[in-house]
Amino acid sequence: MAFSLNFAARARTALNALAVVRATGAALGPSPLRLFGERQLAQPTLQIIRTATKKAQSSKTHNKDSRGRRLGMKKSDGQDVDVGQIIFRQRGTKFFPGENAGIGRDHTIFALERGVVRYYRDPFHPTRKLIGIALSRDEKLPTPHFSPRRRVFNRFELEDPEEVAAEKARVSRKEYYGRLAREKVVAEKKAKTEASA
Template identity: 50%
Template sequence: MLLPRLQPPLRAAIAAIGRSATLGSQPCLNEAFAQLAIKPSLTFVRHASHNQQGAVNKAKDGPGKRLGAKKSGEQYVIPGNIIFRQRGTHWFPGENCAMGRDHTIYATECGYVKYYKDPEKHPKRQYIGVTFERDQVLPLPRNSQRRRRLGMVATKMETAPVMEEARVDIIASDEGTTQTLTKKRKERKGEEGRDLTIRPGYMYREANWQIGRAAERANIKVRQFKPRDRWTAWRKSTIRKKSNAEKKSLGRKLK
């Protein structure tokens, strides 16, 4: 569609060309071209009626992912604090730290953040750790005592000595023979015949096979379990399904 300001000159030019064609004279053609050249500054410009396709490298919508360090070195953190967000494993979790499924490194204990390298563990990897003391340096020497939860140092616990059976010798003077009796250590009520020993985790408990004999110690008879008795199981399930169907049918009849 032509602009309104271009319509009058074009109409005059077209009319002059038409007259020159009918007359067949050369001067008329020259006049027509002269009229066309009256305004040489006019150019034909196409103006789009709507927006065209967007740019390829246009800035994406939405905020960034906010990757990078969230806690600096020697900054105090608590369990769950995010220390570093990353894509890939530029940093690896060290002492008292863990890594999430999106490679986020977070603290698992209260302490101070340390960025360090451990050539003995891996020559090129960078680690992030948490120490319980600000002046502590990572990595720790090999086979050294490590502080864990509650900032305590792991030490060997002293176990109480097990009371052995005391032997008492009683001499019977009238018969002239020596008789030996054994005196067992006193047991708490309900723990008769139990062998409580210290287990990993500093807990006094007995073995699993001994726990399973609790019913036997209490003189309780339990019906023996028959493995792979599928016939009995199928018969029970059939009876149960039949009774449930009868109850449903009775409920419908009452309604």
């Protein structure tokens, strides 16, 4: 066997020689695999990889979670509301306040008047979804754009003549104390003029 052959050819030759020795039953002397100096043909080996049997603990800093913010619809279309009741909680302006409704600094929509909740779209703002308060059940929203808005003044007509007279004579606290101050100033001026005369 010449040593000028490449490695694959030498390996084939060594395996053939090993097969001949085994077939004839001759005793093996020095290893027939040591034909290439210090190199040996590699035997396939089984390698065992040990894996963890205990679950690894993760960091506790990323396991925090806050409770839900209870966002969403609080009053649906057609429900009755009082002044100040919350209709819709949201982050950002998914819905905008319509007629008789206001918006808080956290974008909460609430009622400004007592009435019935209405969810609607305005033709002048086609991309906006609005929430408004209709003052009666038969009222439709939105009202026509240039028509006057209905308002509630929470006043009623007095029919008793005594109540009418008392209402006419009634003055506000500001007017009452202003009148007292004016009367005091007039009395002081009158006292000064009488003292100098």
